[in-house]
Amino acid sequence: MAFPHAGVSRSYGSHASFAHFIPTSSPSSNIRDGGRGCIYHSKNEMERNRACSLSLTPFSFKSNGRTVKRRFLTSFSLSSSASASSTVEKSIMDAESNLIDALIGIQGRGRGISVVLLEDISQAVQSLESLVGVEEPTRSALIEGTWRLMFTTRPGTASPIQRAFVGVDTFSVFQEIQLQETVDQRVTNIVRFSEAIGELKVEAAASVANASRILFQFDRAAFSFKFLPFKVPYPVPFRLLGDEAKGWLETTYLSPSGNIRISKGNKGTTFVLQKQISKRQQLLQAVSSGVGVEKIVEKLIDENPTKNPADLQHLAGKWRLIWSSQGADANWLQKSTIGFPNWQIVEAETGRLQNVVQFFPGLKLRARARSQATSLQRRDVNIEGASLEVGSLSVPLKIMGAGFTEVLYLDKKIRITRGDRGSTFIHIRDD
Incomplete structure (x- = not known):
């Protein structure tokens, strides 16, 4: 995907199928x-x-x-041979699952990503590329349709519009590909600001260069705002840009299911796109946009993959809070920390909890509590105190209390809990 064009290194793979006579x-x-x-x-x-x-x-x-x-x-x-085929299918499924897991919690489709997370995604991408997937992606009907952009490396050479829009979580970014059964082959990049505001559509004339590469040249673009009865032209004169309006897109992996695509562009950018996203990915999209979170939470709760989520074997680790809804009876401290970076650390051996809120660099609030499992989903919580940390200085705070937390959904990356006062919390594993 590129705005107005993108690029990258080539990656090839092949496998043979044959019949003997x-x-x-x-x-x-x-x-x-x-x-x-x-x-x-x-x-x-x-x-x-x-x-x-x-x-x-x-x-x-x-x-x-x-x-x-x-x-x-x-x-x-x-x-x-059948066993080998089954092994390859499982390898593809596992590699795709690893890539999706690596993308969970990534903000801005890769904006400001840490070195560790970038390495995890890079390894997952390389694993899929080595498995080949669909052999000739540009000649397959599976490449057709609308793709949602999930991640991009967004190097410094990316186009200004790509830098301006792609990294904004509240925007949805898509790419439409039309190559077959049409004389007007096109690649179209779409930034959807919201259902209420509208979108920007940047279109390019396309052609198939070979089994994995699409050539394109941007030729038109416009904003479509819901509150205007006409389109607003995109202020870039593509005809005057010459070669700057041209580029190529190399598909290095296309899932046999047609759901995942990895492409690289001529300016060194890697793109990970999906056609259908899972419910937990939908949850993160809803968290980013701030719309429909509760509805997806209820759907995920019904599909909780962990039978005993309150068990420390599954629950222990460091979790980053990404969303919460505060119940009417939520305490003042909980309400006052909304909007600040917030983590919960669950100790594997004892089940003791630490809630850490980062107000500013060098200024933290740390609360400590004991917890004990009382059912497969519930842990009783007793707050033992807190401290305000200013650099190396720690100021004790007399904060006490008791309650419980229900773990409604838990997988390797996402945790959804609900407190005894009706507040709901969504955490991402941040070990």
């Missing part, structure tokens, strides 16, 4: 495995290949005036 030897020298319908040249061969499954096609020809019927082996598959 092998005539059997004379009927007298063949051994038939009647239970499997296989024909072998010797008993040893039969014993070595017990797992084979054959497809035999009758074949006839004239010999000395009479018809001779023979059978030709038109295709074969070995159980080991």
Whole structure:
């Protein structure tokens, strides 16, 4: 994806699929495995290949005036081949899952990403690229349609519009690709500001360069605002830009399911896009936009993958708060920390809790509590005190209290909890 154009290094991979056409030897020298319908040249061969499954096609020809019927082996598959195929499918599913997990909690589609998280995403991308996926993505119907941008490396050479819009969480960014069954091949980048405001659409004429690369040239763009009856032209004269309006997009991975695409552009940018996003990804999108969070929370609760989420085996770690709804009876301290970076640390051995709020660099509030599991989902919490930390100075605060927390949803990356006073919290693992 590029605004107005993007790029990157090339990555290739291939795998072979084939069928053999092998005539059997004379009927007298063949051994038939009647239970499997296989024909072998010797008993040893039969014993070595017990797992084979054959497809035999009758074949006839004239010999000395009479018809001779023979059978030709038109295709074969070995159980080991099926096993290998299953292994590859599982590897792809695992690698795609790892990439999606790595993207969970990334803000601004990669804006200001840490070195550690960037490395996790890079490894997940490289794993998928090494697995190949769809062999000739630009010639596949799976590349067609609307893709949601989930992540981009956004290097300094990215276009100004890309830097201006792509990193804003509240905007949704899409790419539409039209290559097949049309004379007007196009790649269109869309920034959707909100359903109430409208969108920016930047279009490019496209052509297929080879099995993995699309060439494009931006030729028109416009803002469509809901409150205006006409489109507002995008203030870039593409005709005057010459080669600056041109670029290419190299697809280095296209999922066999058609749901994930990794592409790289001519200016060194890597893009990760999806067609359908999971409910937990929808939750993070809703958190970014501030719309519909509670509705998706309720859907996720019904699909909680962890049977005993209050168990420290699953719950322990460092969690970053990304969203909360405060109940009417929420305490003043909880309400006063809304909007500041906030973490909860759950100790693996004891279940003790620390809530850390970063007001400013060098100024923190740290609250401490004991917790104990009282059911598969619930932990009782007893606040033992707090301190205001200014640099190396710690000022004790007399804050006490008791309550409970229900863990409504928990997976490797996301935790949803609800307190005894009705507040709901969404945390992202931040170990």
